[in-house]
Amino acid sequence: MxxxxxxxxxxxxxxxxxxxxxxxxxxxxxxxxxxxxxxxxxxxxxxxxxxxxxxxxxxxxxxxxxxxxxxxxxxxxxxxxxxxxxxxxxxxxxxxxxxxxxxxxxxxxxxxxxxxxxxxxxxxxxxxxxxxxxxxxxxxxxxxxxxxxxxxxxxxxxxxxxxxxxxxxxxxxxxxxxxxxxxxxxxxxxxxxxxxxxxxxxxxxxxxxxxVPRARADLAALHRAADAVRQARRPLIIAGGGVIYSEATEALESFVEATGIPVGVTQAGKASLRWDHPLNVGALGASGSKYANQLAAQADLIIGIGTRYTDFTSASNTLFQDPDVRFLNLNVQEFDAYKEGALAVIGDARESLRELGELLGEWRVPEDHRRQAIELADEWRHEVDRIVAPDPAAETLPQAVAIGIVNTFTKADDVVINAAGSMPGDLHRVWRPGGPLGYGIEYGYSCMGYEIAAGVGAKLADRDREVFTFIGDGTYLMLSAELLTSVQEGLKQIVILVDNKGYGSIEALSKTVGSQGFGCRFLYRDQATGQFSDRTLDIDFAQNAASYGATVYTATTADELRDALAAAVAGEETAVIYTVVDAQGRFGGSGAWWEVPVPQVAEIDSSNEARGVYDDHRATQRLYV
The missing domain is CATH 3.40.50.970 (Thiamin diphosphate (ThDP)-binding fold, Pyr/PP domains)
Known part of the structure; x- marks a missing residue:
């Protein structure tokens, strides 16, 4: 015994x-x-x-x-x-x-x-x-x-x-x-x-x-996938986070260059293909660009790789408008692979891409489709250059310009972190990540309060990488205390604290759905009327951040922001750069819709007007089965 x-x-x-x-x-x-x-x-x-x-x-x-x-x-x-x-x-x-x-x-x-x-x-x-x-x-x-x-x-x-x-x-x-x-x-x-x-x-x-296995896809499923690709005239790849998690970025680039199929990226998949690749048409969906979404609207085959098709990605199921559009999904998760009624290839993204590419052999997309994608991708990159360029005449720094300035200070291995508000959308559109792990935006849950804490975790994972953490004033007020943890652990994290005097993102959304920005600004209550006044709460964010032990800089202009970033990058400690941005400084549009329900009946004119717009968009909504 x-x-x-x-x-x-x-x-x-x-x-x-x-x-x-x-x-x-x-x-x-x-x-x-x-x-x-x-x-x-x-x-x-x-x-x-x-x-x-x-x-x-x-x-x-x-x-x-x-x-x-x-x-x-x-x-x-x-x-x-x-x-x-x-x-x-x-x-x-x-x-x-x-x-x-x-x-x-x-x-x-x-x-x-x-x-x-x-x-x-x-x-x-x-x-x-x-x-x-x-x-x-x-x-x-x-x-x-x-x-x-x-x-x-x-x-x-x-x-x-x-x-x-x-x-x-x-x-x-x-x-x-x-x-x-x-x-x-x-x-x-x-x-x-x-x-x-x-x-x-x-x-x-x-x-x-x-x-950690690299599960191989079923061979018959791969052959069916290859047949679907060969029949397509206007295919488009949606690259999701699974491309990055499976370390399939090189395999994706090889597949794209061999086939000529253009790529649109989700939030999680933003860095799955280098931003300046000729066939990377950029951010796709409700937080994307009109250039990528134009290709999505006319695509006859959507190839989803490592994506779970959130409503932002699919524009609440209104983005893919070809009446005969089909879906082909490569995903390690069976649940995600079958979404949108897709032909499913269940397996590791890197290996599935390689094996699908071998089956396709010398096949390439029609040249007119490839040429259109390259032209749209090039137009979008020029548009990004315009968006992030400072305007000397602007009284307040637009948020996208601030993002662009920060981006110029990042190196190939650095990471940007954000989670909630309008910044994820702006970052999705204009940020140029240096590498596959350089884009740390949390947009699966869009959880306010995530940012500074996640920066602590990212820095603990790799102290050699610079961490740039964007956070809005609303989410900062919810959970800023992990700044003290960052200081306590001796971590160098550069926090860009953006003040737009309230919940600026939801204010913009509120106005589009007829709710007039109600409850979204940080305003004193008028004691005489019992309603909110027009007087903005006076909050000293810089002093608050300094009380945690962070080194604090204040920047109100483009030049001041550059100076603050230069000092923060040169330092070795947790730094907070406080800046005020234009709360309504939006730019362009994605050309895509995101469903937010609007009252069917209301006594407010703006709500009734918004309902009409809502009904028009909802009429284009489809269930892909």
């Missing part, structure tokens, strides 16, 4: 020991999967996982933070910078500490990015009765705050006994390292279980390598 060797540890200690031994390998390159943990300690984890992080702090780094949602956002920024081949764990107390992570979990899962969440939970024994920070459910004592994570996690488990830990953590690792299923993995750990000792098998703590 063989005796299994064991080691006596608490569950919290076993979690940290296990995480420290996880490795990931793709294409023969092996690296540690976890870069450590973020955590805020409180009721539930302070003497459980918290004690374990103290005990193993030399082999598993711990990072402090200010807000649990911010910690998850930092972990997402880290995972994105690691191209999903690395992750961070996040531990919190029970109740409100755990609930604060739910938004972050949704952000991770929507963006298909791996984060491990370790929220504390009630006492598994229930010997104490109901405890502080526990939700009391009269229909089921088994329910807690952590059950709310089920809807926003790709994996969920509750470890009520030490014996369950191996199944929970191995299940979480399967999801975290899966190209198809990755997202937030939540393992809830009751506080008494965290501190409970158990004789764990030594084998559980061996170095374990998780191999």
């Amino acid at each position: 063989t005796t299994q060797h064991t080691v006596r540890l608490t569950v919290g200690q076993a979690i940290v020991r296990f995480l420290a031994q996880q490795r990931v390998e793709r294409d023969g390159i092996t690296a540690p999967f976890f870069g450590g943990a973020f955590g805020i300690f409180g009721h539930g984890n302070v003497a459980g996982i918290g004690q374990a992080l103290l005990q193993y702090r030399e082999e598993f780094p711990y990072h402090q933070g200010r807000n649990e949602q911010g910690l998850v956002h930092a972990a997402i920024g880290y995972a994105k910078a690691k191209n999903r081949l690395g992750a961070l764990a996040v531990t919190t107390s029970i109740g409100p500490g755990a609930a604060n992570m739910i938004t972050g979990a949704g952000t991770a899962t929507s963006n298909r990015l791996p984060v491990l969440l370790l929220p504390s939970d009630y006492f598994a024994t229930r010997r104490t009765g109901y405890v502080l920070q526990q939700i009391e459910d009269p229909t089921s004592p088994a329910n807690s705050t952590n059950d709310a994570f089920r809807a926003v996690s790709r994996f969920w488990d509750r470890v009520s006994r030490p014996e369950q830990l191996s199944e929970a953590l191995l299940g979480a690792m399967r999801v975290l390292t899966s190209p198809a299923d990755t997202g937030a993995a939540t393992v809830a750990v009751p506080q008494d279980v965290q501190a409970e000792a158990y004789d764990f098998p030594v084998e559980f703590f061996r170095e374990r390598v998780w191999y």
Whole structure:
């Protein structure tokens, strides 16, 4: 009889020991999967996982933070910078500490990015009765705050006994390292279980390598795909984030040059083809350009590569107007591959592109289609040059000009980060990324408050890359505290804090749907009328940022912004550049629609007028089946 060797540890200690031994390998390159943990300690984890992080702090780094949602956002920024081949764990107390992570979990899962969440939970024994920070459910004592994570996690488990830990953590690792299923993995750990000792098998703590596969597509599906491409006269590729995550950028460029098929890019796929490639027609969809969208509207075959077809990409299913348009999707995720009634090729993007290219042989698009795409791409690049050029006559710096100026200070490996407001749209249109990992825009969830925290995570993932973080005044007020984390960790992050005196993006949207920008400006209330006045709130953002310990610069002109950027780039610390931009300084249009419901009946003229426009656009909406 063989005796299994064991080691006596608490569950919290076993979690940290296990995480420290996880490795990931793709294409023969092996690296540690976890870069450590973020955590805020409180009721539930302070003497459980918290004690374990103290005990193993030399082999598993711990990072402090200010807000649990911010910690998850930092972990997402880290995972994105690691191209999903690395992750961070996040531990919190029970109740409100755990609930604060739910938004972050949704952000991770929507963006298909791996984060491990370790929220504390009630006492598994229930010997104490109901405890502080526990939700009391009269229909089921088994329910807690952590059950709310089920809807926003790709994996969920509750470890009520030490014996369950191996199944929970191995299940979480399967999801975290899966190209198809990755997202937030939540393992809830009751506080008494965290501190409970158990004789764990030594084998559980061996170095374990998780191999990230390059799943090959079905050969018959590839042949069907090749036939569909050969029949097309006006094909268009939509390059999504899957191109970057599978490191398929070179394969995409080779495929495009061999076939002549033009490429439009989503937010996640913005850097999948170099911005100056002759057949890169740029941003596509509601936040795209009219040039790319013109090709999309007339395309007879849409080839979606690593995209999940959000409503921004499809312009709420109004973008693709050829009556006989067909869809061909290359995606590692079966769920995404079948969207829009597509012919599905399920497999790794890089390998699928290579194999499809081999089947196509010498086939190329008709020359008139290729020539039109090149002309439109060239027109768009000239338009970008015009948009970002400073206007000496402008009283306030337009947002796109500010973005263009920042872009001139970036190097090939630098990264730009943003998430919400009007800036993602402007960045999607005009930013020129230097490399595949240089565009860190979160637009799967468009989560306000993501930006600064994600910059912390991106910098922890690679301290040699410059991180430029754009954030608007509205989202800054929601979650600015991770500036202190950036300072605490000694990270150099350059934050461009853009003040447009309110929720400028939603104000513009509000006006287009007839709601007159109501509730979108930061205005004092008129005590006499009880309504908002015309007087803008006076907020000293520069002083607020300085109070966190950041080096702060103020820039109101193009020249001042350049000077501030030069100083920030030369420095070694977290810097904030505060600038005021024109809140309504929009430019051009995408030529595409985004559905935002408008009241069918109203007593406000602007709402009724907007409803007429809405009905006209909705009449062009299609279900692609």
